[in-house]
Amino acid sequence: MDKITGQNGSKGGGFSLKKLAPLALIVLLFASFFLFGLDEYLTFRALSENRDGLLNFVNDNYLMAILLYMVLYIVAVACSFPGGLLMTVTGGFLFGWIVAGATTVIAATIGATILFFVAATSLGEPLRKKAGPWLKKLEGGFAENALSYLLFLRLVPAFPFWLVNIAPAFLGVKLKTYIIGTLFGIIPGTFVFAFLGVGLDSIIVEQKGKYDACMASGQAGCTLDFQISSLITTEIILSFVALGVVSLMPIVIKKLRKGQAT
Numbered sequence: 001m002d003k004i005t006g007q008n009g010s011k012g013g014g015f016s017l018k019k020l021a022p023l024a025l026i027v028l029l030f031a032s033f034f035l036f037g038l039d040e041y042l043t044f045r046a047l048s049e050n051r052d053g054l055l056n057f058v059n060d061n062y063l064m065a066i067l068l069y070m071v072l073y074i075v076a077v078a079c080s081f082p083g084g085l086l087m088t089v090t091g092g093f094l095f096g097w098i099v100a101g102a103t104t105v106i107a108a109t110i111g112a113t114i115l116f117f118v119a120a121t122s123l124g125e126p127l128r129k130k131a132g133p134w135l136k137k138l139e140g141g142f143a144e145n146a147l148s149y150l151l152f153l154r155l156v157p158a159f160p161f162w163l164v165n166i167a168p169a170f171l172g173v174k175l176k177t178y179i180i181g182t183l184f185g186i187i188p189g190t191f192v193f194a195f196l197g198v199g200l201d202s203i204i205v206e207q208k209g210k211y212d213a214c215m216a217s218g219q220a221g222c223t224l225d226f227q228i229s230s231l232i233t234t235e236i237i238l239s240f241v242a243l244g245v246v247s248l249m250p251i252v253i254k255k256l257r258k259g260q261a262t
Contacts, residue, residue: 023122026115029079042083044226047090048204058094066095070107077111078118080162084108086228088190092197101191108190109183112165116178119169142171147181151247154185157232157240188243196231 033039040046047054058065073087091100142149146168153164168178207226214222 019122022118026079026118029075030081033079033081039082042081042086044086044204044207044228045224047086048208048224051201051204054094066099066103069094070103073104073107074111074114077108077161077165078114080115080165084161085193088193089197089200089228089231092194093200094197097191097195097198100194100197101187104190104194105183105187108186109179112161112182113175113179115162115165116169117175119166120175123170142168143173145251146171146173146177148247148251150178150181151185152244154182155188155240155247156244157189157237185247189240192236193232 069091073091075081076084076087088100088104091104094100095103150164150168150173153159153167165182203226207224211222211224
């Protein structure tokens, strides 16, 4: 009874309302995030305005603050909320880069796995059945070297995090492979961004000082803002790309060996 039926009343290719329910919940949470203006809290301005309160809360409730940070990060990743970079940098600012890096890797892996599992069970299998031979060919090529491809996609910051979370679900990647690729693939970037967060407090103080001075002078157009992405230098990006290329070496070696064998 829970199968979606087509116009002729027949079952609609395996799409199940029960399986689609978790995906519908994620879509609802994503829409609510913007509908209720929660995206305003994931900004540099909001972080600056709440700096003292956050630091005091962490000092008074350190373990609870870490747990709350992890829960929020899991939800943010599972629902594909924006602001992952800001959250990671903020974690480094609040907890130090080692603790923030470790907890963020765990939380992000859990959140990504939840989204992967929901996408795979809700849409992955039915879409693979309907897509035809072209997707099966792509699926076969990806599955043969799934871990290397996943590591590349995770390491190189050219692909949206949410897209890398769900794309493997449609290519038949095994859950174990996905978890391993995600866990190890996000470690370098996560720890780098958490380390950048250690110096965030000085940036907040500097920007607030400029903003307060602007307001005191009576100038128009005073803004309290800073682009977190500006902390990411070309050298950092090139380092990630280099790691991504290294992750593809097993594929290159395998192809070279096949070529020599023939």
